[in-house]
Amino acid sequence: EGLTDADRDVAVLLRKTKKPIVLAVNKCDNNEVENTYEFYALGLGEPFVISSEHSKGVGDLLDKVVSYFDGLDDEVDDKSKIKIAIVGRPNAGKSSITNKILGQERVVVSNVAGTTRDAIDTPFVFDGKECVLIDTAGIRRKRGIELESVESYSVLRSMEAIRRADVVVVVFDASEGFNEQDVRIAGYVHEQGKPSVIVVNKWDLIEKDQHTINVYEEKLKEQLKFMDYYISVYVSALSGQRLNKIIPACLTAYENASKRTSTSILNEILQDAIAIAQPPSKYGKRLKLFFISQSGTNPPTYTIQANDSKLVHFSYQRYLENCLRRNLKLEGTPIKIIFKDKKDED
The missing domain is CATH 3.40.50.300 (P-loop containing nucleotide triphosphate hydrolases)
Structure with missing residues (x-):
């Protein structure tokens, strides 16, 4: 359609806002740059030649739009x-x-x-x-x-x-x-x-x-x-x-x-849990748990040092999770337990 009176009216309104303006000229399916020259008369800067139907030039347009976001407080x-x-x-x-x-x-x-x-x-x-x-x-x-x-x-x-x-x-x-x-x-x-x-x-x-x-x-x-x-x-x-x-x-x-728990309390809970139910054994080798500490929040994450993390059975991990929940009152949040071989910490 080319430049219209309505385009000029909109340009006048936009300039009054004192905000960044990006000008796009659509329906340029064959990248007809020469059809955009008249749009410079709007005084809105260099027009971006695009074809929304064929997704041409849209990437450059978006890059320009996003460039104005950097200074904004979200x-x-x-x-x-x-x-x-x-x-x-x-x-x-x-x-x-x-x-x-x-x-x-x-x-x-x-x-x-x-x-x-x-x-x-x-x-x-x-x-x-x-x-x-x-x-x-x-x-x-x-x-x-x-x-x-x-x-x-x-x-x-x-x-x-x-x-x-x-x-x-x-x-x-x-x-x-x-x-x-x-x-x-x-x-x-x-x-x-x-x-x-x-x-x-x-x-x-x-x-x-x-x-x-x-x-x-x-x-x-x-x-x-x-x-x-x-x-x-x-x-x-x-x-x-x-x-x-x-x-x-x-x-x-x-x-x-978001709760954080001291290492001393966590190790008390771990030792009590081990006393009630001994860690499992596999291939004739028993799992040993040495130490626990909190390594993160949201969700609460606990790292337990073990002699061999491959010996940890899902059911025992679940048991330890329940012990932590019962003692620390962690209603509403998942928790994560990470087992690490003691040699990994040395």
Whole structure:
């Protein structure tokens, strides 16, 4: 179409903003540079020749755009703030929970699954602690998502939100029961080593008696037995029931994930555990554990010196993990135990 009056009007408005401006001339499928000369009249700098249909010149355009990001302060990525991601299947009530927690209509809520298309970060303060709540797009099974569709990119953004979060809230829909996709999402959170809170939403739609919540909790434990450290909260985003327990549960999980324990206390726990159940033997050789220390946080990571780390059986590692959890109260967070041969430390 060439340069139009509308282009000139937009250029006038943009110059008034005093912000960096990048000019792109689209639909140059054959790299017709000569068709862009008239756009210099806009006074917006050198135009980038692109073809969005054929993905030509887009890389250079993005490089130019990103070059203006260096000097910006990204408050949301401030490491002093606790980032809480809310994830789950489509239409589980994630956005409704987000709005109720924030006390404002921050994200669009609809009964139509897939309303939220991007991860939305909202800073807030709870009990004097600065936090960021990240509402995400619903995560469906891969085979139900069209490749390179808007939904596929939305799911990638949701996965990225899990990776950058300090705590992850996984929302289940009580009215539909637990299914494989719920477990997959929780499993991904576990694989990323994130503290987690399981929120069972729409609890108001369940017919209940005095045993109902115990029955659901047993089902939950069975489905998520690979991550039995989670904190569970049963809520109704519609009525607001127990929503006030979600953020305190998140902060508890985060504090436990950030906890440091002195080496002396850890070795007391280790010696008590060995006294109760001796380490296993293999090929006629018994495992010996000499020393334990904490080597990291988020999640808590413990390094144990052993005579031969190959002798460690999964069941004994699990036993030691349970001993640490019982003594250190590590509710809501995964923990990692690393076994190193003593000679590796010498």
